[in-house]
Amino acid sequence: MADQIPFKEAIDFLSGKVNLPTRRHDDLKQAAHVRAFSVAGVTRDDMLTDFKAAMAKAEAAGTGLKEFRKNFDAIVDRTGWRYNSHGKTEEERRAWRARIIYTTNMRTSYMAGRYKQLTDPDVLKYRPYWKYVHSGALHPRKLHLSWDGLVLAATDPAWRIMFPPNGWGCGCDIEALSKRQLKALGKDGPDQAPDLRPYEDTDPRTGEPETRYPGIDRGWAYNVGEEWLNGVVPPEQRNPLPPFGEAVKPAADLPSLPEPVKVRAVDLMATGLEPQSYVDRFLKAFQIDAEGGYFRDRSGGIITIGRTMFQQHNVQGDVFGLNADKRGRGAYTLQLADAIKEPDEIWVDWAAVKSGVVLRRAYLKRFILPDGRSLLVCFEWTSKGWTAVTGFDTTEVNLSQFRKGALLYRRK
Structure with missing residues (x-):
């Protein structure tokens, strides 16, 4: 079996993050996660450093969730970290929390790297369209499933909101298409963007108005790749x-x-x-x-x-x-x-x-x-x-x- 080639763009995305201790998952909001590496409930920098190193190892060496779980267990056992989780047994609780940390960081890093690749001028020249690809989850979000196969121009403003991941556990992806591939799908041009009209909600922590979008989990209404490349930090x-x-x-x-x-x-x-x-x-x-x-x-x-x-x-x-x-x-x-x-x-x-x-x-x-x-x-x-x-x-x-x-x- 050939060695897996490290995904350099995803590795670069993770390596540039700053450890920021948090007590709750919404201590940081939306694009803040592009710059910050955090694990909800981890307030010690040494623990964050260990978790970040475990994620960096997973990305660079291509190890999976099983290997990350070993690192998770070692960190918990060494520090005595008491974390929030779901499950009736300690095994279920550890498995759920390790999976959340792993999948969230892997998906955001991967999609940030994908965005950088897909927006390369040479790639955009020959593949100017993006197709939304649903993850095939057994219990899908209905709107995510309705977007499956949707083709929009890569420059469509809708991607600023709906570029995956679009929520906790979202495994949706993007496929770049050429004009010939678009026609092979029976399309003369890109589809109409979905209705993403925002609605007003309230930030439960501050009481301030908060903009939400249909089909997007709270805190996920941003394009992780765009924010990484063109966001608030040069x-x-x-x-x-x-x-x-x-x-x-x-x-x-x-x-x-x-x-x-x-x-x-x-x-x-x-x-x-x-x-x-x-x-x-x-x-x-x-x-x-x-x-x-x-x-x-x-x-x-x-x-x-x-x-x-x-x-x-x-x-x-x-x-x-x-x-x-x-x-x-x-x-x-x-x-x-x-x-x-x-x-x-x-x-x-x-x-x-x-x-x-x-x-x-x-x-x-x-x-x-x-x-x-x-x-x-x-x-x-x-x-x-x-x-x-x-x-x-x-x-x-x-x-x-x-x-x-x-x-x-x-x-x-």
Whole structure:
């Protein structure tokens, strides 16, 4: 039996991912999974590293689910990981969870690689049509089955939504066709795209409006290959995050941040207000009250927003005040909020805290103030709290100290 040729494109897709710990499967949403490697319920980087290595082995060596299951069992036995799963017995529970992790990562990697191959200009020239191929599952999704044999132009916008996989366990595929093959199917041209009119739903974590599409599982309404090649992180900046302990240096040869946003005078708050006034206005920008809540950022990740972001603590840990107007930055409260809601870039790296090591997200944005000065806002978040940095030094040298680790998002 000949050796299996490794699928280089799929391997490249997986290798560029960043380990991001998550507690729930929707801590990350849709295209966030293109940049992030996560396993729901795994909050330790060493476990994620082991799972990612097991997936990389499966892709590079062509080993199957049976071999991955051995790795899964070894990781669970070594770490004592308590995971959510289905099944009456421990064997059934392990088999179900291992299969979910394996199939989800293998299918997304495979289809990202397929998309890169199929969109090669030379391939598109001779095979400009794509046919939807149903997986043949015994219990099919009705809409997926109805799309079987559907032929659309490779450039049809419908593929941005319905390019497989289109849900958990979806094994559907795409076949590229030439004009001659299209005619052999009895077609004079491509079919009409299916009705993919969106409908509004609600993000159960944040309460924000959420767009859904017929036939597409929640969280799967994106084209994994297109997002990989043309998404929110430029290809040349998709580096993985080094393990903790290795020096995380500022990224080299970075393009400049996107053009600064001009601030209107009306968008600046008055100076000298009570700190609570600034906190209330900040939370209002997120439509979150003083009790706090969740917000899904531009990279697709969940973060916490609340009054605690501005609380000051003494050495005993007691709250003694609010730092919302520290160094006079209260006037820029709306810009602080905007840096989180619509950042120029989002970076992730490591931070050492009293309880151990956590991942830190840095939200960067530049503004031009009405008086012509350039304002830099850097809001840093970890699961242990927030840190805000504002300043007027926006030189490349100063910016570089914040642009380090792995890039999760860049504003186009």
